Amino acid sequence: MITKTSSVKTAVGSTLIALGLLTSTLAAAPATKTAAFPLTTKSPEARRLLDEALVQYIDHVAQPEAIASLRKAIAADPHFAMAHELLAQISLDSAEQVAEQKKAFATRHYASPVERTAIQWYQDAAEHKMIPAITSMNDVVSRYPHDKLIVWMASWWLMTQTQYERALAVYEQSGITDSPGLINNMAYNYADLRQYDKAIAFMAKYAASLPGDPNPEDSYAEILRLAGRFDESIQHYRAALAIDPKFYSSQFGIADTYSLMGKQAQARKEYKTGFKKFPLEEMQQVMWQTREATTYVREGDVKAADREFQALAETAHTRHISQVEADTYRQMAIYQSDAKRALQLLDRADAALREHNNATNTAIEQESAQILRARVELAVRTGDKKAAASSLELVDQMAQTANDRLIESAYHGAAAAIFYSEGNYDRAIEHLEEDADNPLSVELLVDAYEKSGDTESARRTATSLADRNDPTVEQALVVPSFRKCYRDPSCNSGLKNVSLPQ
Amino acid sequence: MTKVRIISLLAWIALFSCLAQAKQLAIVADKENSTGNVKTADLANILSGKTKSWADGKPVKVILRDPSSRDMEMVFRRVLNMTPEQVRALMQAHPGLIVIADTDDAVLRFVSATRGAIGIVDLYSLTKDVNVVKIDGKLPFDVGYLLKGN
Numbered sequence: 305m306i307t308k309t310s311s312v313k314t315a316v317g318s319t320l321i322a323l324g325l326l327t328s329t330l331a332a333a334p335a336t337k338t339a340a341f342p343l344t345t346k347s348p349e350a351r352r353l354l355d356e357a358l359v360q361y362i363d364h365v366a367q368p369e370a371i372a373s374l375r376k377a378i379a380a381d382p383h384f385a386m387a388h389e390l391l392a393q394i395s396l397d398s399a400e401q402v403a404e405q406k407k408a409f410a411t412r413h414y415a416s417p418v419e420r421t422a423i424q425w426y427q428d429a430a431e432h433k434m435i436p437a438i439t440s441m442n443d444v445v446s447r448y449p450h451d452k453l454i455v456w457m458a459s460w461w462l463m464t465q466t467q468y469e470r471a472l473a474v475y476e477q478s479g480i481t482d483s484p485g486l487i488n489n490m491a492y493n494y495a496d497l498r499q500y501d502k503a504i505a506f507m508a509k510y511a512a513s514l515p516g517d518p519n520p521e522d523s524y525a526e527i528l529r530l531a532g533r534f535d536e537s538i539q540h541y542r543a544a545l546a547i548d549p550k551f552y553s554s555q556f557g558i559a560d561t562y563s564l565m566g567k568q569a570q571a572r573k574e575y576k577t578g579f580k581k582f583p584l585e586e587m588q589q590v591m592w593q594t595r596e597a598t599t600y601v602r603e604g605d606v607k608a609a610d611r612e613f614q615a616l617a618e619t620a621h622t623r624h625i626s627q628v629e630a631d632t633y634r635q636m637a638i639y640q641s642d643a644k645r646a647l648q649l650l651d652r653a654d655a656a657l658r659e660h661n662n663a664t665n666t667a668i669e670q671e672s673a674q675i676l677r678a679r680v681e682l683a684v685r686t687g688d689k690k691a692a693a694s695s696l697e698l699v700d701q702m703a704q705t706a707n708d709r710l711i712e713s714a715y716h717g718a719a720a721a722i723f724y725s726e727g728n729y730d731r732a733i734e735h736l737e738e739d740a741d742n743p744l745s746v747e748l749l750v751d752a753y754e755k756s757g758d759t760e761s762a763r764r765t766a767t768s769l770a771d772r773n774d775p776t777v778e779q780a781l782v783v784p785s786f787r788k789c790y791r792d793p794s795c796n797s798g799l800k801n802v803s804l805p806q
Numbered sequence: 807m808t809k810v811r812i813i814s815l816l817a818w819i820a821l822f823s824c825l826a827q828a829k830q831l832a833i834v835a836d837k838e839n840s841t842g843n844v845k846t847a848d849l850a851n852i853l854s855g856k857t858k859s860w861a862d863g864k865p866v867k868v869i870l871r872d873p874s875s876r877d878m879e880m881v882f883r884r885v886l887n888m889t890p891e892q893v894r895a896l897m898q899a900h901p902g903l904i905v906i907a908d909t910d911d912a913v914l915r916f917v918s919a920t921r922g923a924i925g926i927v928d929l930y931s932l933t934k935d936v937n938v939v940k941i942d943g944k945l946p947f948d949v950g951y952l953l954k955g956n
Binding site for chain 2: 434435438439440442443446462465466467469470716734735737738740758760761
């Protein structure tokens with residue numbers, strides 16, 4: 305996790321070093337195919353700091369240091385629009401991201417026309433004006449296709465939009481082959497496209513480019529795990545820990561991998577080792593405790609899973625972190641076979657949210673949407689059409705006003721559950737395709753494609769679902785049984801007719 | 807995964823998952839073309855060669871990527887309900903019906919420079935040199951947009 309946070313969100317490199325040599329040339333460069341993207345500032349010191357930040361970020365995988373350098377650059381020249389924009393893109397503080405985007409937009413008049421186009425691209429994206437954002441991005445890329453900063457900006461943004469093929473096209477057209485950050489990004493791009501051979505080749509190159517650094521080994525391990533090559537994954541996690549015994553994400557990576565391998569007792573042992581050895585940030589502690597609890601879901605031991613999740617919820621309650629408490633109850637609800645018990649847990653989740661302690665409004669709204677989605681799915685399961693419709697209406701209202709991908713996905717998942725239950729597969733597909741990151745929806749999507757006669761999409765989607773190796777509750781609930789089902793024609797599922805590779 | 811941009815547990819966990827690629831294709835026309843919307847049936851007639859001119863009399867010129875590519879398979883399946891084999895037969899029966907381009911850039915260049923041209927490209931390749939045409943009143947990103955897949 306640390307790996308991907310810092311390494312994927314890095315990339316620039318030798319071009320930046322070259323840019324650093326041009327600090328006296330602060331005016332916009334001519335927009336030719338070989339020109340460097342202009343970075344306009346009246347302060348040579350601000351420019352030096354920005355160049356330093358980009359080298360730190362891309363070549364040395366040092367995100368906090370890069371953020372600090374950008375802040376200094378902005379202090380040296382508060383009108384340095386692209387410094388504001390880059391800080392908005394790499395900051396780990398959501399409030400700073402928002403504030404810096406506003407400052408970039410407000411100071412754009414101090415920048416060159418093409419810098420203004422770049423800032424407009426991010427501004428439009430932030431306002432969900434996606435078509436203008438795309439055309440602005442392509443305008444900038446077409447003018448500076450070989451500039452490492454632009455290639456990083458475009459490929460990274462495209463990754464956040466899940467446009468992996470387009471991100472690869474931008475990278476391949478750039479001709480840049482020596483940037484560790486870009487190589488790492490492309491490895492994840494290929495992994496997201498399930499082209500694991502290429503992903504692993506890129507990741508091997510990335511690891512070789514930064515010997516003695518645990519980060520590439522950790523990333524390499526993660527890609528191998530996504531590819532289902534679990535034993536090799538564990539070897540690379542251990543290699544990362546051998547380089548730096550404090551590199552805690554690799555310890556938990558080992559635990560996650562054992563869990564996906566079906567070795568739950570070993571996974572729990574590794575989680576416990578991690579908790580004992582490493583002090584963790586609260587969010588990380590919660591995430592890995594949830595995964596430890598999920599090992600019992602994978603074993604089908606609901607009683608033990610309930611015990612662990614309940615303990616987590618009570619800890620969250622004691623610490624007054626409402627959204628975590630609510631989300632824990634929601635996750636408990638989705639693996640319950642007893643609908644009455646599931647409903648009680650969703651009520652507890654709502655009660656926790658109402659306390660609204662130590663959570664942003666965004667987090668509360670996102671969680672509320674997830675709970676409503678779970679209510680719709682539960683109501684569909686029990687045949688309570690009235691309850692399903694009323695919860696759907698609420699999450700629909702939220703989706704229309706929130707402009708938030710997680711809330712929109714929750715709405716689509718909920719709407720799809722209703723259409724699917726009514727046998728309206730075409731409408732279900734419309735919504736399921738908008739929630740394709742949730743295994744619960746993807747499982748329905750496979751069946752909906754099949755029933756609507758689109759066997760090719762059903763086959764492709766089923767293969768993708770069967771390949772998923774994310775250590776989440778949803779994956780635990782769907783994927784292992786799905787794999788068994790599609791390999792077993794006698795399985796009691798509508799999915800049994802889907803033709804899948806063995 | 808890599809994108810710790812929103813500090814909430816849900817977003818955090820979601821971003822550490824492997825996310826599916828949502829693919830959308832855009833219908834593009836030259837800037838002079840005043841057609842802002844086509845119905846699916848209109849598009850079917852254009853792709854099958856039944857419609858040969860626009861309302862202003864300009865001839866329709868269709869340019870696409872390789873019809874056997876996954877994206878174009880989706881287009882022909884959703885618009886004309888045709889299999890790849892049927893598309894091949896259509897192309898053989900009507901040589902010159904569709905201009906084939908190697909890249910989205912080539913499609914965009916052709917469309918922007920040719921009055922009456924219409925093409926289909928990856929939405930994320932769009933440039934400001936062309937107009938995006940709605941399908942059944944819907945733009946890419948609208949729920950229910952025809953040319954969207956995963």
